[in-house]
Amino acid sequence: MANTKITSRVIADNSVGIDALNVTDGTNGQALVTDGSGGLSFASVGVSGIDSSADATAITIDSSEKVGLNKVPSTWHLDVLSSDAYVASFEGSNDTGVLINSDTDSGDIIGYSNSTSTYNPLNIRAATGTGLVIDTSNNVGIGAAPQTAPYYNNDNPVLTVHKASGNAILPIVAAANTSSAILHLNQSGNRYWRISAINADAALTFSGKQPGSGAGETENVRISTKGLSLGDTDGDYVSRNNTGGLHVKRGGILMNGPPGDANMSSAAADNCWTYHGQGGRGGSFTGLTISVPNPNNGASGVGYGGFSLEFYIAGYNAKYHSGHFSGYVNGGITLSKRAFWDSSGSGTLSSGSVGSQGFYLTIGFPSMTHPTCKFVINKGGHGVSGPYTNMSGVSITWT
Amino acid sequence: MTFTWTFEIIDLVPFNINSRQRDIIKQVGYVIRGTDSRGHYSEAGGAVMFDDNTVIADSYTSIEDISNEDLQNWVTAKIGAERIQEMKDEITATVNSLPDDWVVAPIEE
Numbered sequence: 001m002a003n004t005k006i007t008s009r010v011i012a013d014n015s016v017g018i019d020a021l022n023v024t025d026g027t028n029g030q031a032l033v034t035d036g037s038g039g040l041s042f043a044s045v046g047v048s049g050i051d052s053s054a055d056a057t058a059i060t061i062d063s064s065e066k067v068g069l070n071k072v073p074s075t076w077h078l079d080v081l082s083s084d085a086y087v088a089s090f091e092g093s094n095d096t097g098v099l100i101n102s103d104t105d106s107g108d109i110i111g112y113s114n115s116t117s118t119y120n121p122l123n124i125r126a127a128t129g130t131g132l133v134i135d136t137s138n139n140v141g142i143g144a145a146p147q148t149a150p151y152y153n154n155d156n157p158v159l160t161v162h163k164a165s166g167n168a169i170l171p172i173v174a175a176a177n178t179s180s181a182i183l184h185l186n187q188s189g190n191r192y193w194r195i196s197a198i199n200a201d202a203a204l205t206f207s208g209k210q211p212g213s214g215a216g217e218t219e220n221v222r223i224s225t226k227g228l229s230l231g232d233t234d235g236d237y238v239s240r241n242n243t244g245g246l247h248v249k250r251g252g253i254l255m256n257g258p259p260g261d262a263n264m265s266s267a268a269a270d271n272c273w274t275y276h277g278q279g280g281r282g283g284s285f286t287g288l289t290i291s292v293p294n295p296n297n298g299a300s301g302v303g304y305g306g307f308s309l310e311f312y313i314a315g316y317n318a319k320y321h322s323g324h325f326s327g328y329v330n331g332g333i334t335l336s337k338r339a340f341w342d343s344s345g346s347g348t349l350s351s352g353s354v355g356s357q358g359f360y361l362t363i364g365f366p367s368m369t370h371p372t373c374k375f376v377i378n379k380g381g382h383g384v385s386g387p388y389t390n391m392s393g394v395s396i397t398w399t
Numbered sequence: 400m401t402f403t404w405t406f407e408i409i410d411l412v413p414f415n416i417n418s419r420q421r422d423i424i425k426q427v428g429y430v431i432r433g434t435d436s437r438g439h440y441s442e443a444g445g446a447v448m449f450d451d452n453t454v455i456a457d458s459y460t461s462i463e464d465i466s467n468e469d470l471q472n473w474v475t476a477k478i479g480a481e482r483i484q485e486m487k488d489e490i491t492a493t494v495n496s497l498p499d500d501w502v503v504a505p506i507e508e
Contacts, residue, residue: 323446346449347447350444353493
């Protein structure tokens with residue numbers, strides 16, 4: 001090299017050309033670098049991991065220390081723009097994965113569109129398809145987007161569990177042998193909670209053991225449009241009008257309660273009802289009073305109508321007492337028939353009114369030990385202006 | 400208050416092989432009806448059973464000679480005068496509570 005210094009005339013021009021530097025020109029984008037021994041040359045430059053030939057906006061750091069990848073950062077401290085399906089990947093070597101950390105509030109993950117400033121659904125998944133979806137109404141879908149109609153009231157369900165094929169199973173698993181699995185359904189006011197099947201031909205079934213668990217697995221309860229079946233594995237039993245009703249296949253019906261409290265009853269419009277009661281008791285007794293103080297749940301002139309009462313009493317040493325009486329009630333009673341049979345050849349039967357629409361029957365008999373009693377009360381009536389019957393006041397009293 | 404007593408024989412034993420007696424009254428049904436001056440009424444009643452195995456021949460009365468008064472006395476003896484009065488008191492209380500426009504079956508259908 002003939003000269004090792006640039007003349008002051010050339011520098012004063014504030015323009016150093018390639019000729020003045022006396023180095024071989026490089027390619028577009030290259031920079032002048034030193035070899036550390038006084039030699040200069042053009043070469044590609046950059047820091048480790050960043051290609052010097054990357055687009056100038058691949059990483060942008062603004063004066064607020066916000067970082068943009070492929071864009072100028074906007075609101076976010078890390079703002080990434082991708083022109084294809086791949087946005088970001090986090091790869092770790094332990095279970096921590098991606099940590100969303102916030103000093104003072106929840107670390108939200110939200111679906112958001114920078115271009116339209118609107119929310120987008122989130123889909124968190126571990127395989128191809130749909131995993132956990134949170135839509136823009138914050139409803140949640142597992143296996144599918146949150147569903148809408150035709151569910152109850154055409155509301156948007158807050159949680160949908162869906163499986164494209166096969167059974168959709170939602171386990172609630174508690175610690176074995178130490179805790180219970182509890183599904184708590186809470187509502188306010190006088191509202192209700194409901195488990196229902198959308199398809200009219202479908203049924204809700206309940207079992208004490210899980211399906212496929214082998215011996216002992218039994219469909220204990222089936223609820224369908226046909227009614228309620230207990231202990232039935234044969235499908236739906238049809239009630240009289242093909243809706244509602246109760247069918248019991250095994251075990252029968254156990255009416256277990258204190259005397260007078262174990263009963264079956266029915267009620268319908270016009271205050272027509274039937275009451276099946278039983279009330280045996282240990283000990284010795286000489287009388288029994290069955291009282292129906294308010295059969296029509298209303299005042300005089302409401303729900304008046306005919307009534308009948310049958311009773312069967314039996315006790316130790318084959319003693320029995322049975323009979324019936326009937327009449328009409330409206331602010332008092334008009335008796336039409338009474339009869340009874342008594343194994344002792346004696347006994348009494350007396351009846352009268354109770355309150356505005358009530359009646360009673362007192363049965364007297366020689367001392368009977370450990371008696372049992374079954375009785376059936378039938379009531380018809382005119383309930384145009386009256387409510388349905390309230391039978392909670394029915395009582396039996398042994399004396 | 401006017402009370403009308405009605406007694407009804409609902410069960411006879413045609414022939415008692417032990418006492419050799421016929422037409423024994425085994426059960427008597429009775430109704431006590433109380434009617435007030437408005438014509439409003441209510442009833443109480445029942446039935447009593449008699450043990451035909453203890454018929455006493457000396458006091459036996461043929462069924463043709465039995466009067467309603469006899470039956471009233473039998474029922475009263477069986478269930479007690481106190482019980483009869485209780486039933487009458489119940490009837491009185493019920494009838495007194497009935498409104499003036501009360502009828503047994505307000506709507507004929």
